[in-house]
Amino acid sequence: MGRVNVKNVSRIFTKKEDNGSMEALHQVSFDVEDGEFICLLGPSGCGKTTLLRIIAGLETQTSGEITLNGVPITGPDPKRGMVFQQYSLFPWRTVIDNITFGLEMQGISKAEARKQVEKYIDLVGLEQFKSSYPYELSGGMQQRAAIARALANEPEVLLMDEPFGALDAQTRNILQDELLKIWEQKHVTFIFVTHSVDEAVVLSDKIVVMTTRPGRIKEIVKVDLPRPRSRTSHEVNLLRDRILKLLEEERFHR
Amino acid sequence: MNFIKTIEEKGIEVLSLITAVTIWQIVADKVVHDTFLLPSFYDVMRAFFTIVKSGLIFTDILTSLLHFSIGIVAAFIIGIPLGISMGWFKKANRAIDPIIEILRPIPPLAWIPFAIVWFGLTHQAAGFVIFIGMIFPIIINTYTGFKSVPKVYVEAAKVLGCTRNIDLIRFIAIPSAMPSIVSGIRVAMGVGWMCLVAAEMFGVSDRGLGYQIWHYYYLHRMDVVLVYMLILGFMGLLIDRFFRYYVDAKLLRWTSGTVV
Numbered sequence: 001m002g003r004v005n006v007k008n009v010s011r012i013f014t015k016k017e018d019n020g021s022m023e024a025l026h027q028v029s030f031d032v033e034d035g036e037f038i039c040l041l042g043p044s045g046c047g048k049t050t051l052l053r054i055i056a057g058l059e060t061q062t063s064g065e066i067t068l069n070g071v072p073i074t075g076p077d078p079k080r081g082m083v084f085q086q087y088s089l090f091p092w093r094t095v096i097d098n099i100t101f102g103l104e105m106q107g108i109s110k111a112e113a114r115k116q117v118e119k120y121i122d123l124v125g126l127e128q129f130k131s132s133y134p135y136e137l138s139g140g141m142q143q144r145a146a147i148a149r150a151l152a153n154e155p156e157v158l159l160m161d162e163p164f165g166a167l168d169a170q171t172r173n174i175l176q177d178e179l180l181k182i183w184e185q186k187h188v189t190f191i192f193v194t195h196s197v198d199e200a201v202v203l204s205d206k207i208v209v210m211t212t213r214p215g216r217i218k219e220i221v222k223v224d225l226p227r228p229r230s231r232t233s234h235e236v237n238l239l240r241d242r243i244l245k246l247l248e249e250e251r252f253h254r
Numbered sequence: 255m256n257f258i259k260t261i262e263e264k265g266i267e268v269l270s271l272i273t274a275v276t277i278w279q280i281v282a283d284k285v286v287h288d289t290f291l292l293p294s295f296y297d298v299m300r301a302f303f304t305i306v307k308s309g310l311i312f313t314d315i316l317t318s319l320l321h322f323s324i325g326i327v328a329a330f331i332i333g334i335p336l337g338i339s340m341g342w343f344k345k346a347n348r349a350i351d352p353i354i355e356i357l358r359p360i361p362p363l364a365w366i367p368f369a370i371v372w373f374g375l376t377h378q379a380a381g382f383v384i385f386i387g388m389i390f391p392i393i394i395n396t397y398t399g400f401k402s403v404p405k406v407y408v409e410a411a412k413v414l415g416c417t418r419n420i421d422l423i424r425f426i427a428i429p430s431a432m433p434s435i436v437s438g439i440r441v442a443m444g445v446g447w448m449c450l451v452a453a454e455m456f457g458v459s460d461r462g463l464g465y466q467i468w469h470y471y472y473l474h475r476m477d478v479v480l481v482y483m484l485i486l487g488f489m490g491l492l493i494d495r496f497f498r499y500y501v502d503a504k505l506l507r508w509t510s511g512t513v514v
Contacts, residue, residue: 075417076412078415088407090429092432105414105416105425134508150413150414
């Protein structure tokens with residue numbers, strides 16, 4: 001079960017130097033159903049990453065409330081897995097030891113943990129590389145391992161902060177397809193931050209379009225297209241066009 | 255075959271060493287003519303074999319290594335936890351840093367009188383001087399390593415269920431800071447080795463490589479002095495090589511390929 005409710009969340013950053021303050025998020029509310037795939041989409045600086053970090057428990061909101069299955073979020077928890085934009089694998093651990101990290105933290109022995117994560121290594125296709133160190137892996141493989149590491153904790157929600165942002169276009173397309181397969185198999189709620197309209201349209205059930213600073217919700221767009229989606233079909237193009245116009249409006253309003 | 259291959263690969267290095275030794279021998283033997291001012295290579299080799307035969311060299315090496323070990327173990331036990339707490343807890347840093355900044359510029363050799371007063375003419379006294387020389391590079395590099403732990407590793411660990419300070423230090427900060435800690439230890443070993451000679455010379459000990467240099471100087475046996483100097487050099491080199499080999503193979507395998 002992974003139902004996330006975001007209610008009137010605001011976040012104000014205070015600057016120490018000049019006693020000023022900056023509002024990153026303003027009264028953001030939306031609901032994510034169990035097993036849904038939603039994208040937070042917006043221009044850079046719209047607070048989408050801040051929102052994701054608050055859901056992860058790595059930052060706190062100034063006001064408002066976020067709940068997971070009705071329970072307020074107060075700090076990081078393995079129930080909410082996260083994949084970061086930067087490469088975040090621990091470089092001193094091999095791929096498999098990175099993936100077992102969460103289980104080891106739960107007190108499961110290394111040998112037992114290694115057995116348990118085998119299926120996640122298969123899922124992301126890294127069998128051959130499980131004993132490699134991160135520096136020996138390409139960027140795409142590192143992010144695959146990071147996804148497996150987050151999944152190994154069997155989270156209810158998987159938070160992804162532009163995980164494919166640093167990858168080349170082809171690798172990104174491949175990983176998007178793989179991610180959807182994982183989502184279909186695993187029944188996990190996905191909250192995916194991106195600034196790419198294409199990515200949001202291909203992946204999500206719902207797209208939360210956000211405005212620039214302070215971040216507000218511009219519109220929540222439901223994507224009612226059957227999967228697997230073609231990246232170039234007429235319906236996909238129409239939807240992409242609509243969302244691009246929403247974002248453009250935002251630019252002219254400022 | 256292997257031997258020939260080594261000669262082929264290391265030809266220039268070997269040739270350079272042979273040339274240096276030859277020039278030394280000729281200058282000492284034909285120009286200076288005085289074993290007090292400059293003992294020749296031959297004199298030094300002869301002195302070396304006399305010391306080896308008498309067995310004295312082994313007790314001296316062992317004594318010096320004992321002093322060195324006392325210093326390094328103490329510097330580890332005190333320096334690493336101090337560096338860790340300064341790097342992880344801001345308040346600990348504010349409390350400890352001023353004290354360290356005042357003590358650090360005092361040359362380790364200036365502590366020799368107190369080493370003798372506190373510990374007497376014992377191995378611990380020599381170890382103490384070495385400890386003083388080693389502890390600051392260890393503290394500072396541990397601290398720096400901890401300061402530069404990338405934030406994303408700490409956050410990744412937190413969302414994976416590693417939230418207590420003790421676990422974050424153990425599983426994230428220490429491994430991440432290891433390259434910096436290790437280079438601190440290497441610097442410290444260099445400084446410690448220098449302190450060793452001085453500590454033993456100034457009478458903190460009555461044996462050891464540094465002590466013998468001084469002792470044979472009084473006896474005007476400069477050939478033996480030179481033997482001990484060379485032994486000190488080779489021992490220092492060996493310790494450093496051994497350490498580097500061990501560390502690169504065991505602790506820092508994951509950094510191969512990155513430029514440090």
